Amino acid sequence: MATTRDRQLVEQWRSIQNSYFRTAGAIDRALEAKFDIGLNEFEILDLVAESEESACRMKALGERTPMTQSAVSKVVDRLEKAGLVSRQTCVDDRRSLFLELTEAGRALHSSAAVEHRALLKENLG
Amino acid sequence: MATTRDRQLVEQWRSIQNSYFRTAGAIDRALEAKFDIGLNEFEILDLVAESEESACRMKALGERTPMTQSAVSKVVDRLEKAGLVSRQTCVDDRRSLFLELTEAGRALHSSAAVEHRALLKENLG
DNA sequence: TCAATGTATATGACGCGTCATTGAATGACA
DNA sequence: TGTCATTCAATGACGCGTCATATACATTGA
Numbered sequence: 101m102a103t104t105r106d107r108q109l110v111e112q113w114r115s116i117q118n119s120y121f122r123t124a125g126a127i128d129r130a131l132e133a134k135f136d137i138g139l140n141e142f143e144i145l146d147l148v149a150e151s152e153e154s155a156c157r158m159k160a161l162g163e164r165t166p167m168t169q170s171a172v173s174k175v176v177d178r179l180e181k182a183g184l185v186s187r188q189t190c191v192d193d194r195r196s197l198f199l200e201l202t203e204a205g206r207a208l209h210s211s212a213a214v215e216h217r218a219l220l221k222e223n224l225g
Numbered sequence: 226m227a228t229t230r231d232r233q234l235v236e237q238w239r240s241i242q243n244s245y246f247r248t249a250g251a252i253d254r255a256l257e258a259k260f261d262i263g264l265n266e267f268e269i270l271d272l273v274a275e276s277e278e279s280a281c282r283m284k285a286l287g288e289r290t291p292m293t294q295s296a297v298s299k300v301v302d303r304l305e306k307a308g309l310v311s312r313q314t315c316v317d318d319r320r321s322l323f324l325e326l327t328e329a330g331r332a333l334h335s336s337a338a339v340e341h342r343a344l345l346k347e348n349l350g
Numbered sequence: 351t352c353a354a355t356g357t358a359t360a361t362g363a364c365g366c367g368t369c370a371t372t373g374a375a376t377g378a379c380a
Numbered sequence: 381t382g383t384c385a386t387t388c389a390a391t392g393a394c395g396c397g398t399c400a401t402a403t404a405c406a407t408t409g410a
Binding site: 174 | 387
Binding site for chain 2: 357358359360361
């Protein structure tokens with residue numbers, strides 16, 4: 101039986117969906133147009149930029165985004181091909197990788213971050 | 226320059242992303258496992274079920290979900306192939322289509338809706 | 351009544367994310 | 381030290397959503 105509570109939940113859910121899709125779509129299109137990277141690429145760039153000092157393992161990224169391990173790997177592929185990030189092998193544990201922003205990556209990130217924040221403000225209020 | 230306001234926005238955004246991905250993922254897997262339909266299929270089924278009396282045009286669906294027109298069309302393809310929905314041509318405007326739940330569609334929807342609501346409650350609190 | 355323009359849906363090429371699996375390195379423990 | 385299980389990351393097959401278009405029908409207005 102469809103309770104009022106149920107309807108509330110469904111409304112709340114649809115509202116989250118809209119919030120998410122509108123915002124993600126807007127940011128994605130803008131970053132694509134101005135910086136030629138997608139939203140997920142930016143998100144990873146952003147995470148790498150954040151953890152700059154304690155050099156950033158792939159593993160750690162996976163824990164900070166809802167993306168799959170394999171998605172992260174492919175996003176990093178693209179970022180690396182675009183020359184924005186570089187994978188550094190890790191001596192302590194040779195299964196692991198560290199990620200570093202290249203100069204180009206750092207530059208692009210700081211411009212793109214401005215746009216990103218602006219669009220968040222616009223869309224999330 | 227990275228203001229506190231910016232950090233707040235980014236936090237808020239990540240929280241929405243997590244909410245969305247965790248919830249969508251959980252529902253999608255559950256529906257897939259128990260009813261063999263994905264989340265988007267269910268969402269469309271749900272919308273069709275809602276507007277049952279004022280027969281439901283494709284067009285109207287597009288306005289009620291963040292999905293693309295073309296995505297909706299393909300979701301409906303799958304639902305139709307699965308025998309859950311049928312497309313009825315519209316006499317007034319032969320470009321349009323009405324959607325109807327089949328018996329199987331109605332049955333599946335009412336079971337799946339229970340699961341759906343339960344998972345929303347669990348994930349959105 | 352006949353363009354020209356607009357609207358409702360379908361379709362194909364394409365990119366990306368996911369799942370399952372693989373390969374390589376590590377750890378645990380007898 | 382030698383197995384066996386575990387962990388990190390990469391890869392290939394696959395499904396789905398998107399964009400740009402196509403197709404069919406409708407509407408407008410001269």
